[in-house]
Amino acid sequence: MASIGAGLEGIVATTSKICYIDGDQGILSYSGYNIHSLAEHATFEEVIYLLWHGKLPTKSELGDLKSALVAERDLPPEVISFLKGAPKGASPMDVLRTAVSMLSLYDPLAADNSIEASTKKAMKLMARVSTLVTSYDRLRKAEDVVPGDNSLSYAANFLYTLTGKKPDSVMERVFDVALILHADHELNASTFAARVTAATLSDMYSSVTSAIGALKGPLHGGANEAVIQFLLKTTSSDDAAAKVKQDLDNKIKISGFGHRVYHVLDPRAIHLKKLSEELGKSTGHLDLFEKSARVEATVRELKNLNANVDFYSASTYYSLGIPVDLFTPIFAVSRMAGWTAHILEQYRNNRLIRPRADYLGAPDGLPWVPLEERA
Numbered sequence: 532m533a534s535i536g537a538g539l540e541g542i543v544a545t546t547s548k549i550c551y552i553d554g555d556q557g558i559l560s561y562s563g564y565n566i567h568s569l570a571e572h573a574t575f576e577e578v579i580y581l582l583w584h585g586k587l588p589t590k591s592e593l594g595d596l597k598s599a600l601v602a603e604r605d606l607p608p609e610v611i612s613f614l615k616g617a618p619k620g621a622s623p624m625d626v627l628r629t630a631v632s633m634l635s636l637y638d639p640l641a642a643d644n645s646i647e648a649s650t651k652k653a654m655k656l657m658a659r660v661s662t663l664v665t666s667y668d669r670l671r672k673a674e675d676v677v678p679g680d681n682s683l684s685y686a687a688n689f690l691y692t693l694t695g696k697k698p699d700s701v702m703e704r705v706f707d708v709a710l711i712l713h714a715d716h717e718l719n720a721s722t723f724a725a726r727v728t729a730a731t732l733s734d735m736y737s738s739v740t741s742a743i744g745a746l747k748g749p750l751h752g753g754a755n756e757a758v759i760q761f762l763l764k765t766t767s768s769d770d771a772a773a774k775v776k777q778d779l780d781n782k783i784k785i786s787g788f789g790h791r792v793y794h795v796l797d798p799r800a801i802h803l804k805k806l807s808e809e810l811g812k813s814t815g816h817l818d819l820f821e822k823s824a825r826v827e828a829t830v831r832e833l834k835n836l837n838a839n840v841d842f843y844s845a846s847t848y849y850s851l852g853i854p855v856d857l858f859t860p861i862f863a864v865s866r867m868a869g870w871t872a873h874i875l876e877q878y879r880n881n882r883l884i885r886p887r888a889d890y891l892g893a894p895d896g897l898p899w900v901p902l903e904e905r906a
Contacts, residue, residue, distance in 0.1 A: 540791065544884070545726070548585055549872050550717040557795040561715060562586065570802045575685050575710040575865075576600070579657060582715055582872035583650070601681050603658035606666065607637040611676075614667045623667060623860045624752075628743040630663050631656070635736035644732060649878055652735040653871035660867045661685065664860045665692040686710055689864065694852055701813050702851055705806045709847055712799040712840060713862055715869025717792075721745040721752070725870045729877040730884040742870045743863055752859040757786035758845035759855055761826075767818075768825040775829045787842030788830050796837045803843035810850040819846040 551560045559566040561578065562585045569578060573587075580588040580596050588596060606614075610633050617626050635641040638655065640648040666676045669692075677692045686707035690698040698706070716722070725742035729735075746752035765771040775785060790797055804824075811817035823846050827838045848858050 538791075539886075544718060544723070544886075547717070547873070547876060549582060549869070549876060550715045552717050552792055554790075554792040554794050557793060557798050559716070559798050566712065566798050567802070569711050570708050573711060575707050575714070575868075578711050578714050579685075579868045582868050583653065583875065597685075599654050600658045600685060601679070603655045604662050604679055606659060606662055607634070609637060610634060610663075611666065614663070614670050617667070617671070619671070621671075622747075623664070623856050624743065624747040624863075626667050627660075627663055627860050627863060628740055628747070630667070631660070631743060632736060632740045634659060635734065638736070641734055641736060644734060644878065646875065646878060649735050649875055653875060656735065656739055656871060657867050660864050661689045662692070664857060664864055665689060668693060668854060668857060690851065693857075698851075699813075701810065705810050705847060706851060708802060708806060709844060710865040712802060713844075713865035715866070715872065719751065720748070721866065722870060722873050726873050726877045727884045729874045730881055732881065735871070735874055738874045739867070739870055742866070746859065746863055746866065752862045754786045754839075754841035755845040755848065755858045755862075756855055758842055759849050759858070761786065762819055762822050762846065763849075765822055768822050771822040772825045772829045775826050776833065779830075779833055785826070785830055785834075785836075787845065788834070788836040788838055790837075790839045793837070793839070797839045799840040800838045800843055803840065803847055804838070807843045807846045807850070810847055814850045814852075816846065816850040819849060 549562060551563075552558065561569060562581050564573075564581065564587070569581075573581075576593060576597055577587060580586075580592060610630055613630060613633060614626065634655070638652065640651060643649075662679070669676050674695075677695050679688050679692055680697070683691055683697070684703065684707065687698050687703040690696075690702060690706055718726070721742040724745040725738045728738040728741040749757065761774070762771065765774055778785060804827075807820045807823060808817070811820040823843060827842065830836050830838075845858065848861065849855070853861065
């Protein structure tokens, strides 16, 4: 069997109509719509529809989607009880993973894998993942859960139910674009995990639970938490640059730089950099943007590495008043759109995903050694 690169690097594992990436040209598009066009013109709700259906919604279709997201966002009482009783200090990603799995217990369609039923489950998951994250954060702080406001967009409603305050237009648009940028990214680790689970004809909830488990890892969804923790430990742009140089001299990896697929600047980072600066000016966190920009320049100069989507999302989320340990759950909120789109695509043209391994162990035919004779 031919040898392959570690981590399946460069291997094409399936066909898809959902997401296109050209890592050499820095291109990312969803169903033919370039990420720059979507970031400038689309709403997150339009992107959800695009990922699920392969086309932009009409005004009527968009209205139906928004209405369904509102209608499905309330959680079963049993799941609320779980959120209230989660151990103090529990990781929000662990809570989210368990809560999403619990949702299947209270869905009469849970075992129905038809496209019609799975599409309804995708809608429920998309609506409820936001409620799970914001409700848990408030409950762990002994605060009342904030009911959603039907007049608000998905992005604005998330910030409102998290903080209890309606965001201004800048905050709403910044968060909306951030959700768009994170919505899908081809066969990243969590999406691949979701498709592998779905390919066994397991259900939508199990597939998404697999994805959340993969996203939790610091090599996938947790990088922006490390970025903000680094920035908060520095006192100025000069100090941030000095610490980066020190870490690089000590062979310590700088989070938020480099990407398995992109060999040029991550196109999502272009928008997040602008958002970080804009939001920093309006919220009084411009120092975080300035330190980020200095770190980016230093790493590019010393290591010729570009910032990825995680780097500027860190300062963006922090400026929005989002707790640091919710950064990765918010990634899951956005990526739920892509995960469910890929699961539906897998169901429509399914074949069990069963790759092979390049065996490097001892040759077949070793002589059996009785237990008493083994050294």
